[in-house]
Amino acid sequence: MTSERDVVQAGAAQWLDTLQDWVRIPSVSADPGHHGDVTASAEFLAEQLRANGFPDVKVLADGPWLPAVLAHWPSGDPDAVRVVVYGHHDVQPADGVERWTYPPFEPRIIDGVLHGRGASDDKGNIAMHLLGLRAHLAATGRTSPAVNLTLLVEGEEESGSPHIMELLHAYRDELAADLIVVSDTGIFGPETPSVCIGMRGLVAAEIHVHGPDIDLHSGSFGGAVPNPITELSRILAALHDDDRHVTVPGFYDDVIEPTEAERAATAALPFDEEAWITGPAASRAAAGEAGWTTLERIGARPTAEINGIWGGYTGPGNKTIVPTDAYAKVTFRLVGRQQPAVIQQQVTDFVTAAARPGVQVEIHWEGAGVAPLYVDTEHPATTATRAALGQAFDTDVVLMTREGGSGPEAELAGVIGAPLVFLGVMTDDDQIHAPNEKAVVSLLLKGCEAVAHLWRELAERGRAGLR
Amino acid sequence: MTSERDVVQAGAAQWLDTLQDWVRIPSVSADPGHHGDVTASAEFLAEQLRANGFPDVKVLADGPWLPAVLAHWPSGDPDAVRVVVYGHHDVQPADGVERWTYPPFEPRIIDGVLHGRGASDDKGNIAMHLLGLRAHLAATGRTSPAVNLTLLVEGEEESGSPHIMELLHAYRDELAADLIVVSDTGIFGPETPSVCIGMRGLVAAEIHVHGPDIDLHSGSFGGAVPNPITELSRILAALHDDDRHVTVPGFYDDVIEPTEAERAATAALPFDEEAWITGPAASRAAAGEAGWTTLERIGARPTAEINGIWGGYTGPGNKTIVPTDAYAKVTFRLVGRQQPAVIQQQVTDFVTAAARPGVQVEIHWEGAGVAPLYVDTEHPATTATRAALGQAFDTDVVLMTREGGSGPEAELAGVIGAPLVFLGVMTDDDQIHAPNEKAVVSLLLKGCEAVAHLWRELAERGRAGLR
Numbered sequence: 001m002t003s004e005r006d007v008v009q010a011g012a013a014q015w016l017d018t019l020q021d022w023v024r025i026p027s028v029s030a031d032p033g034h035h036g037d038v039t040a041s042a043e044f045l046a047e048q049l050r051a052n053g054f055p056d057v058k059v060l061a062d063g064p065w066l067p068a069v070l071a072h073w074p075s076g077d078p079d080a081v082r083v084v085v086y087g088h089h090d091v092q093p094a095d096g097v098e099r100w101t102y103p104p105f106e107p108r109i110i111d112g113v114l115h116g117r118g119a120s121d122d123k124g125n126i127a128m129h130l131l132g133l134r135a136h137l138a139a140t141g142r143t144s145p146a147v148n149l150t151l152l153v154e155g156e157e158e159s160g161s162p163h164i165m166e167l168l169h170a171y172r173d174e175l176a177a178d179l180i181v182v183s184d185t186g187i188f189g190p191e192t193p194s195v196c197i198g199m200r201g202l203v204a205a206e207i208h209v210h211g212p213d214i215d216l217h218s219g220s221f222g223g224a225v226p227n228p229i230t231e232l233s234r235i236l237a238a239l240h241d242d243d244r245h246v247t248v249p250g251f252y253d254d255v256i257e258p259t260e261a262e263r264a265a266t267a268a269l270p271f272d273e274e275a276w277i278t279g280p281a282a283s284r285a286a287a288g289e290a291g292w293t294t295l296e297r298i299g300a301r302p303t304a305e306i307n308g309i310w311g312g313y314t315g316p317g318n319k320t321i322v323p324t325d326a327y328a329k330v331t332f333r334l335v336g337r338q339q340p341a342v343i344q345q346q347v348t349d350f351v352t353a354a355a356r357p358g359v360q361v362e363i364h365w366e367g368a369g370v371a372p373l374y375v376d377t378e379h380p381a382t383t384a385t386r387a388a389l390g391q392a393f394d395t396d397v398v399l400m401t402r403e404g405g406s407g408p409e410a411e412l413a414g415v416i417g418a419p420l421v422f423l424g425v426m427t428d429d430d431q432i433h434a435p436n437e438k439a440v441v442s443l444l445l446k447g448c449e450a451v452a453h454l455w456r457e458l459a460e461r462g463r464a465g466l467r
Numbered sequence: 468m469t470s471e472r473d474v475v476q477a478g479a480a481q482w483l484d485t486l487q488d489w490v491r492i493p494s495v496s497a498d499p500g501h502h503g504d505v506t507a508s509a510e511f512l513a514e515q516l517r518a519n520g521f522p523d524v525k526v527l528a529d530g531p532w533l534p535a536v537l538a539h540w541p542s543g544d545p546d547a548v549r550v551v552v553y554g555h556h557d558v559q560p561a562d563g564v565e566r567w568t569y570p571p572f573e574p575r576i577i578d579g580v581l582h583g584r585g586a587s588d589d590k591g592n593i594a595m596h597l598l599g600l601r602a603h604l605a606a607t608g609r610t611s612p613a614v615n616l617t618l619l620v621e622g623e624e625e626s627g628s629p630h631i632m633e634l635l636h637a638y639r640d641e642l643a644a645d646l647i648v649v650s651d652t653g654i655f656g657p658e659t660p661s662v663c664i665g666m667r668g669l670v671a672a673e674i675h676v677h678g679p680d681i682d683l684h685s686g687s688f689g690g691a692v693p694n695p696i697t698e699l700s701r702i703l704a705a706l707h708d709d710d711r712h713v714t715v716p717g718f719y720d721d722v723i724e725p726t727e728a729e730r731a732a733t734a735a736l737p738f739d740e741e742a743w744i745t746g747p748a749a750s751r752a753a754a755g756e757a758g759w760t761t762l763e764r765i766g767a768r769p770t771a772e773i774n775g776i777w778g779g780y781t782g783p784g785n786k787t788i789v790p791t792d793a794y795a796k797v798t799f800r801l802v803g804r805q806q807p808a809v810i811q812q813q814v815t816d817f818v819t820a821a822a823r824p825g826v827q828v829e830i831h832w833e834g835a836g837v838a839p840l841y842v843d844t845e846h847p848a849t850t851a852t853r854a855a856l857g858q859a860f861d862t863d864v865v866l867m868t869r870e871g872g873s874g875p876e877a878e879l880a881g882v883i884g885a886p887l888v889f890l891g892v893m894t895d896d897d898q899i900h901a902p903n904e905k906a907v908v909s910l911l912l913k914g915c916e917a918v919a920h921l922w923r924e925l926a927e928r929g930r931a932g933l934r
Contacts, residue, residue, distance in 0.1 A: 298686075
């Protein structure tokens with residue numbers, strides 16, 4: 001009988017061709033100009049799922065959300081474990097095209113690395129479920145999965161999943177499950193696979209400061225009317241104190257501080273900070289909230305981050321104006337029991353209070369945000385995930401890591417009412433959300449194998465063993 | 468014998484056609500893409516000067532500067548007063564085209580108002596010297612001006628006159644003069660003509676903060692590496708204290724505080740602040756350095772103004788990154804004895820000191836800047852200018868005003884070694900440097916008439932009377 005690994009190796013070349021075809025579709029959810037591509041991407045995935053044997057595949061385009069894909073492949077045994085796999089087929093914008101070594105939507109494999117926007121986040125990680133399922137079927141000699149399998153692949157995760165609650169509620173009956181498997185995270189490193197046990201939440205806002213109704217000559221008016229860029233800079237600068245703590249009143253109220261044991265475990269991780277700074281972080285220094293280590297700042301602490309800013313004259317030379325408007329995009333990562341709605345209100349109050357007379361300050365929130373989520377590390381499904389990952393990597397997986405990123409995991413867990421585990425193989429230097437996104441092909445193939453192992457591991461435990 | 472006013476009225480229509488042809492040339496010095504238009508604008512002006520009788524007209528394109536125009540029309544009497552008229556034929560960028568009611572370079576006259584970029588600043592004010600000179604000749608029955616007339620019209624004033632010193636030194640011999648007349652300023656209001664007696668100086672910089680070498684996922688890296696927009700915001704916010712004083716150490720050292728008499732005179736000006744706020748300032752409030760009035764903030768106090776800012780993701784939706792870079796354009800207006808080189812050093816030191824570890828902070832100065840300049844209010848040339856303006860406006864001109872704007876007046880006065888007066892008819896609501904720049908035709912025609920009166924007034928005083 002063939003092994004999961006054999007099937008993955010045999011199918012790798014064709015599978016990589018399919019993945020590259022998918023990456024060629026620029027499914028950028030943030031840009032309305034690419035929404036047709038988001039639809040094309042959903043249809044491409046649906047077609048691949050059907051070609052791989054899924055008997056029930058739908059493109060969901062009947063709500064305010066961008067097209068999502070919902071697919072079912074029953075095991076044949078209604079009492080088998082019911083699993084919902086979650087991920088997304090939309091991608092980050094690929095602006096700054098001049099900084100890409102290869103065009104973002106012309107994927108290619110060079111020296112075992114797949115280059116392209118979405119190669120890792122999240123097309124590469126979702127595609128693992130195509131080859132992984134084939135390996136599961138072949139290795140177990142089955143014609144249907146050993147678990148009742150559902151895939152939900154949404155099309156606007158990179159835009160903050162603004163309609164995930166509507167989507168989940170609209171298809172709630174089809175999403176009944178004993179376990180949610182999220183494939184949109186990574187491992188600690190290629191040599192040190194780990195199971196992710198937490199993701200931060202996220203709320204995203206745009207701050208708009210309006211000053212004069214027309215650009216004013218800075219000689220004739222400057223110094224005598226409020227400058228919206230100055231006012232915006234003051235608000236943004238005030239978000240952190242000199243120790244880089246977030247100053248928004250109440251912001252830390254619902255943060256759960258790690259225990260001393262947790263802090264010790266994090267400190268014991270094989271983390272080379274100098275290598276991290278100059279390597280994946282491509283920076284000159286680590287810097288963050290005083291009193292916390294780099295890994296804690298990413299995994300355990302909430303943040304306020306400015307993602308973009310613009311206003312006034314930005315062309316060549318100079319233009320001596322007091323400009324009309326200034327804008328900033330700001331996101332907050334949430335941890336512990338921080339709730340998006342509460343943080344949104346606290347930040348709104350803070351910005352409102354910081355606004356000085358003479359300018360109009362508005363804050364616009366993008367969607368409802370997503371809450372942080374933490375995995376039950378003692379849950380049998382977590383154990384099964386560690387086992388599956390260990391079999392694929394030929395090692396014992398003991399490491400548990402928290403990711404700094406955010407997705408709608410808390411919403412999934414809340415609406416579906418099931419425990420949740422993470423199964424993904426991204427690494428810190430995949431340059432997701434940056435130019436030159438890439439994925440290591442050997443890790444993707446190990447991910448395919450881990451998927452196959454996980455379905456077997458879960459089936460062996462059964463519904464009773466997962467409670 | 469015909470009067471100056473008769474000639475101006477008779478020539479107005481044709482003159483306005485010529486001015487509109489000039490405004491059609493988008494001579495934006497800040498944009499290298501428009502430098503061909505700056506050349507075309509210089510050639511257009513040179514051709515008009517020749518057509519109006521100037522016997523010696525040159526386009527100066529033999530240095531690092533953008534093309535300037537130098538024209539001479541001797542009076543025939545080498546002992547007559549020698550005047551250099553200064554202005555500029557380049558214009559501000561017209562970005563934000565969607566905010567223009569009419570296309571910026573398709574001028575038109577509607578209800579007595581000329582619309583178009585450069586209608587006021589400075590093509591309209593320089594063009595006054597074409598029709599004004601014809602009025603002078605016709606009204607005095609002369610075939611050459613009563614003064615030895617030189618025009619210097621540069622092509623990069625709106626870019627901070629970065630090469631004015633080279634230009635002045637290269638043509639120093641041809642610029643020998645008893646008086647400099649600058650036509651690039653305004654009057655207090657259409658009903659209250661005034662002579663301008665001062666302009667602020669200016670230095671312009673771009674601040675660049677470089678963080679990570681690649682855009683980083685704000686979940687995986689945010690909170691643990693410096694964010695260049697946060698760092699830039701802190702630097703910009705720190706430029707002013709809560710009372711809107713500039714905090715750069717030493718910044719106010721060379722400011723000359725106005726006397727109590729000057730403050731009383733300024734306070735007595737017929738200034739309706741509420742009307743100014745909602746009218747020309749198009750704002751919701753006056754705001755500026757504590758302890759000073761609006762007119763003092765514009766005329767008597769130095770400023771730090773942010774003209775533009777950009778960095779990170781500025782497209783639709785959101786992109787959760789720690790961006791690589793953030794930029795701001797900043798200008799400082801100078802007064803009293805503040806010297807550009809000193810202020811540049813002080814600001815450079817301030818920005819360098821404000822930069823925190825982990826980001827690279829650079830400040831780039833655009834050119835050497837220009838120093839503030841104050842007119843000798845007791846000088847006979849100032850009296851002559853008041854008289855000329857009064858004859859054009861049929862009123863006694865007693866008001867003296869300081870403008871907040873900046874030009875290379877101190878450099879002109881320094882190199883040429885002559886006193887300087889201002890003769891211009893812009894108003895606060897001409898929207899110079901903003902969308903919808905315009906000029907009031909009746910004021911431009913009064914300006915033409917004032918030019919004609921000024922040449923006669925100066926000739927009557929003679930060189931001896933101007934010492």
